[in-house]
Amino acid sequence: MESQIIRPGYLTAHQTARVLGISLDGVRQLVRRGRLQRAGGTERQPWYAVDDVTALAAKRAERKAA
Numbered sequence: 001m002e003s004q005i006i007r008p009g010y011l012t013a014h015q016t017a018r019v020l021g022i023s024l025d026g027v028r029q030l031v032r033r034g035r036l037q038r039a040g041g042t043e044r045q046p047w048y049a050v051d052d053v054t055a056l057a058a059k060r061a062e063r064k065a066a
Helices: 012-022 024-032 050-065
Strands: 011-012 048-049
Touching: 011 012, 011 050, 012 024, 012 048, 012 050, 048 050
Parallel strands: none
Antiparallel strands: 011 048
């Protein structure tokens, strides 16, 4: 369900999952664990800030490289 129109600088849950290389459930787990915060949207269709997602992706890549 990616037809939702969002503001520039934000990603849908589907886009966030793709960037991080994880499932939608993985995104929900990151939110529950406090490693990623919702930045808008609704409870069912949250948005995530691009800066937060890219920072998390960089951390994950750094850990994999180590």
